[in-house]
Structure formats: C-alpha cells, structure tokens
Amino acid sequence: MKPTIFLASRISTAFREQLASCATLVEAGVPGFADALDALCESQRNAIGIIVAFGSVRMPNTALDRLPRLGLICCLGSGYDGIDLAYAKQRGLWVTNSPSANAQSVADLALGLLISSVRNLPHARQYLEAGRWQGNAGERMQPVRGLTGRKVGICGLGAIGLHVARRAAAFDMEVGYHSRHARKDVAYRYHTSILALADWADVLVVALRADASTFHAIDAKVLQALGPEGYLINVSRGSTVDEVALIEALTTGRIAGAGLDVYEHEPQIPAELFQLAHVTLTPHIGGSTLEAAHAQEAGVLANIEAHLAGQAPLTPVPL
Structure with a gap:
C-alpha cells in the first residue's frame, strides 16, 4: 500500500x-x-x-x-x-x-538587492519615467559611492552568508560577519555582536536562521548603529527584522536604504514600503531558481x- x-x-x-x-x-x-x-x-x-x-x-x-x-x-x-x-x-x-x-541562489539575489540599493536603481527608474533624463548633456542623477571598498557586514555566516561573502569579496568589498561563533575556516573580520557589526558596516546583509533567538535581531538600535549612509539587505526571514523600526529608520533617514526579499507578516507588505524610492522589494524569490x-x-x-x-x-x- x-x-x-x-x-x-x-x-x-x-x-x-x-x-x-x-x-x-x-x-x-x-x-x-x-x-x-x-x-x-x-x-x-x-x-x-x-x-x-x-x-x-x-x-x-x-x-x-x-x-x-x-x-x-x-x-x-x-x-x-x-x-x-x-x-x-x-x-x-x-x-x-x-x-x-538554495544557498547560492539566495546569495545571488542578496547581491542583486545590494547593488540595486547602493546604486539607487529604483530611483533611477523613477527618474527615467518622469522624463528627467535628457542625455549626458542635460540633467543627470547625482553620482553615488560604488561597491568597491564598501564594508559588508553579514549576519549569519552559514551556507547562504558564506556565498554572500564570497560574492561581495569578488566586488572588492571588505567583508565582516557575526555568527554565534567565529569560524576558523575564513579570514573575514569577526564581530562579537550584531550591534558591533552594524556600527562597522556600510551594508548589513541578514542571513540568519529564523527562530526565537533571532526574532527582531535587527532592531532600532542596530539600525541606528548602521547609520544614515548604511543599507539593510534581508534575504533570511521577515521575523529577524523589526519592520516597524525599519520603516521608521527609512522614512526618517536613519539609514540610507534597503533591499528586502522577506517581510514580517508575509504575504502582507506595509504600504509605506512601496512609497519609498530608496527601497528595493522582491516577493520572497531568493531561492526561486x-x-x-x-x-x-x-x-x-x-x-x-x-x-x-x-x-x-x-x-x-x-x-
């Protein structure tokens, strides 16, 4: 049977x-x-x-x-x-x-969200749609800092986090991480807490496993430490980020932008996120290859x- x-x-x-x-x-x-x-x-x-x-x-x-x-x-x-x-x-x-x-596929999307965020691609599309671009001789978008030399902090250096680190290093970015324990098999800079990692990083990539210990691991204090020139990328689970604190940080300029593939109350997404030109949103497709x-x-x-x-x-x- x-x-x-x-x-x-x-x-x-x-x-x-x-x-x-x-x-x-x-x-x-x-x-x-x-x-x-x-x-x-x-x-x-x-x-x-x-x-x-x-x-x-x-x-x-x-x-x-x-x-x-x-x-x-x-x-x-x-x-x-x-x-x-x-x-x-x-x-x-x-x-x-x-x-x-799905680790490599999720890591690919993490880098895509990172590039979209720091290079301001959502705003670039709005700029085009508004008819503001008149060629190189006319008005141009303000230049932004590129990827080379940026500090990428990875929360959770498991299978996904490790692939993110390798991809970021290939872009000549400096890699740091926080996990429950320091890994002896990597040379990346280890930080003893997420708060310390956020304070160091230009871009914070969340690749944590979702459980009770990581609920709202990215809170208002972490976002404050990341700072007004920092970016948050989340490809783990929405529960790892305090979404209310994140929206406040984005709307008040406490951080520069975000790239999100996951949300705290999926499939519901706060309407405020759709109004922000400095946020890249995808519908939980990190492993969808x-x-x-x-x-x-x-x-x-x-x-x-x-x-x-x-x-x-x-x-x-x-x-």
Whole structure:
C-alpha cells in the first residue's frame, strides 16, 4: 500500500509526478495549513504519513495532532521555522530540510538587492519615467559611492552568508560577519555582536536562521548603529527584522536604504514600503531558481525514500 503525502505547498508538475510514483498525494485546497486539513475528510487525514511543504508554512501543533499516522515532515529549502521542533521531538516525528540547496541562489539575489540599493536603481527608474533624463548633456542623477571598498557586514555566516561573502569579496568589498561563533575556516573580520557589526558596516546583509533567538535581531538600535549612509539587505526571514523600526529608520533617514526579499507578516507588505524610492522589494524569490528547485526536490525525494525503507532521513533537522 502506497504511503500518503500531504502537499501543503505548491510544487512543480514534474515533482508532483515524481512523488505520485511512490505515494498517494493529497493536496491543500485552501490557504492555511489548519484550514487545508479541515477541508479534508477524516479518512484522508488519518492516512497522511508524510508532509511536504516550504519550511515557512506554519503548522500548528493542534493541526498536526489530527494526523495520527504522521512520521515525516519534509521542508523544501533550508528553513523549518514553521514547525515546533520541541513538539516534533516529543511526538517522535522526523523533520528534514534541504540544507545549502538554495544557498547560492539566495546569495545571488542578496547581491542583486545590494547593488540595486547602493546604486539607487529604483530611483533611477523613477527618474527615467518622469522624463528627467535628457542625455549626458542635460540633467543627470547625482553620482553615488560604488561597491568597491564598501564594508559588508553579514549576519549569519552559514551556507547562504558564506556565498554572500564570497560574492561581495569578488566586488572588492571588505567583508565582516557575526555568527554565534567565529569560524576558523575564513579570514573575514569577526564581530562579537550584531550591534558591533552594524556600527562597522556600510551594508548589513541578514542571513540568519529564523527562530526565537533571532526574532527582531535587527532592531532600532542596530539600525541606528548602521547609520544614515548604511543599507539593510534581508534575504533570511521577515521575523529577524523589526519592520516597524525599519520603516521608521527609512522614512526618517536613519539609514540610507534597503533591499528586502522577506517581510514580517508575509504575504502582507506595509504600504509605506512601496512609497519609498530608496527601497528595493522582491516577493520572497531568493531561492526561486530552477537549480535551487531541482536540488530541493532531490533532497526531499531522498529523505522520503530513506524513510519508506525504514532508514533515518539523510538530512534530518536536529531536534
């Protein structure tokens, strides 16, 4: 008898076909994890043994309680912040992720947001749309400081942060970082706190894992330390930045600009952010490349195959 997999996130047609070859698929028909389970009949819920979803999908414990045969939760991507790991441990559930599968893709977008921010590309488009550019002989935008020699501070030198550091170094930028511990395998400047890193940096790139310890790690004090010529780039999770403090810092000139791929209350984005010409916004697409998707899907399949064979998953999340 085939196992039953609950697809709590949208996946590609090709990946769906791969999963269907080894399991019976049940797909979420409405938004919201708990509501999607409510929409299923009891026999479907009782059959679900595996969940496949993006790690940011909130899976309330009360909803998971309704899945008596559940044994494995596979997260697409490196994150797993939607899951209560203490609950999973207590219940004996395996939780897996796809570490490093999307790291290079997210790092690529981080550099894109960085370049867009410091080179003021959103304002450049507005400048063109307003018809202000009359060629090099007419009015020109004010020159800005380039990338070379800028100090880039990376919050979290994990897989994504390390790729950001390497890309920034290729632009002849000076790299510093803060992590829970200094890394012995890199020569980048280590800072003992995020506040110290922000005070040093021209650009602060957030690549932190989202959990209780990193909630609002980027707060008003950090933004004040970053300063009126500093830029914030966030490609981690929206919860790592105090969004209210960020908007205040942007509107009052306490920082120079920002590049954001993630938001505190996704998919809602504060209207104020759309009014700011010195902010670049993208809809959480850091890991949305074909290469990252294929790597994530391969990781999920490998974990499911191991689980069905009675073996430990290949990439379990520590519980």
